[in-house]
Amino acid sequence: xxxxxxxxxxxxxxxxxxxxxxxxxxxxxxxxxxxxxxxxxxxxxxxxxxxxxxxxxxxxxxxxxxxxxxxxxxxxxxxxxxxxxxxxxxxxxxxxxxxxxxxxxxxxxxxxxxxxxxxxxxxxxxxxxxxxxxxxxxxxxxxxxxxxxxxxxxxxxxxxxxxxxxxxxxxxxxxxxxxxxxxxxxxxxxxxxxxxxxxxxxxxxxxxxxxxxxxxxxxxxxxxxxxxxxxxxxxxxxxxxxxxxxxxxxxxxxxxxxxxxxxxxxxxxxxxxxxxxxxxxxxxxxxxxxxxxxxxxxxxxxxxxxxxxxxxxxxxxxxxxxxxxxxxxxxxxxxxxxxxxx
Ligand code: ASP
Numbered sequence: 159x160x161x162x163x164x165x166x167x168x169x170x171x172x173x174x175x176x177x178x179x180x181x182x183x184x185x186x187x188x189x190x191x192x193x194x195x196x197x198x199x200x201x202x203x204x205x206x207x208x209x210x211x212x213x214x215x216x217x218x219x220x221x222x223x224x225x226x227x228x229x230x231x232x233x234x235x236x237x238x239x240x241x242x243x244x245x246x247x248x249x250x251x252x253x254x255x256x257x258x259x260x261x262x263x264x265x266x267x268x269x270x271x272x273x274x275x276x277x278x279x280x281x282x283x284x285x286x287x288x289x290x291x292x293x294x295x296x297x298x299x300x301x302x303x304x305x306x307x308x309x310x311x312x313x314x315x316x317x318x319x320x321x322x323x324x325x326x327x328x329x330x331x332x333x334x335x336x337x338x339x340x341x342x343x344x345x346x347x348x349x350x351x352x353x354x355x356x357x358x359x360x361x362x363x364x365x366x367x368x369x370x371x372x373x374x375x376x377x378x379x380x381x382x383x384x385x386x387x388x389x390x391x392x393x394x395x396x397x398x399x400x401x402x403x404x405x406x407x408x409x410x411x412x413x414x415x416x417x418x419x420x421x422x423x424x425x426x427x428x429x430x431x432x433x434x435x436x437x438x439x440x441x442x443x444x445x446x447x448x449x450x451x452x453x454x455x456x457x458x459x460x461x462x463x464x465x466x467x468x469x470x471x472x473x474x475x476x477x478x479x480x481x482x483x484x485x486x487x488x489x490x491x492x493x494x495x496x497x498x499x500x
Pocket of ligand 1: 171172273
């Protein structure tokens with residue numbers, strides 16, 4: 159069966175080509191995608207392209223852009239079998255994580271990709287990333303999508319989007335998913351890791367999107383020597399609603415009385431604090447050491463093996479629902495889209 163795919167181009171390096179006359183990088187017109195890549199006609203897919211306006215460098219992406227992307231997917235959901243989102247690599251993991259939360263009851267593939275080298279440059283990595291992302295978005299097994307979740311494809315590997323981080327500003331394999339295996343590995347064939355892929359319940363309700371993302375999130379990365387006054391200022395910032403606390407190792411932090419007191423005061427004021435490890439690989443276990451136990455005892459939530467990108471966007475999503483405290487904590491304590499393994 160032929161699949162129909164909507165490509166949503168948001169901006170980033172993948173959308174640039176070298177102007178033949180001036181040699182400067184100019185935007186690539188994705189609506190001419192078949193002219194540029196005639197080989198795409200050989201894939202068993204029909205492709206439409208939508209360009210978001212304005213296209214942005216992903217360093218400028220905002221929660222409003224994420225909602226606009228979710229709305230675009232919702233509005234086109236019935237007409238397409240899958241979606242490919244072309245995005246700058248710098249913040250792709252944030253956007254893709256945000257979309258994994260905003261798209262509720264998703265049952266179709268949404269594959270993010272981009273490139274380190276512009277698509278119009280001879281040695282680009284964008285051509286392969288784009289073509290394989292399209293193939294994955296259109297892949298079906300028994301009439302149902304092969305990967306019905308928000309994923310990120312880069313350099314031969316497909317990841318769950320909310321498990322990724324950009325880890326290299328240079329290498330073509332720019333993304334890593336240290337705490338969750340790839341959903342697919344691409345060689346001569348595309349080898350899907352079927353047990354790792356999230357599938358909706360048989361009776362899953364219709365796609366819904368959330369359009370409210372909370373502001374007031376802060377990331378506090380600990381370092382030896384972090385000062386009391388600085389931490390106090392950070393934890394009493396006006397409008398603060400939640401903190402992603404990037405701790406040492408398996409979720410450890412200083413045990414100094416002032417440190418714990420400042421955290422406890424913030425939590426008592428209603429600020430949610432989620433503990434993630436700044437190691438990237440591995441997980442937070444707050445009961446392992448005294449230094450983690452203190453955090454747990456003052457109400458810090460365990461982020462398990464979640465990335466900072468997933469923690470930030472999950473907090474925006476969950477707090478955007480404006481639920482009572484007990485329900486908010488319940489949503490923060492359980493994985494909603496496979497973003498952590500408890
Ligand atoms: N600055 C670009 C962006 O993130 C880099 C890229 O696309 O790789 O939009």
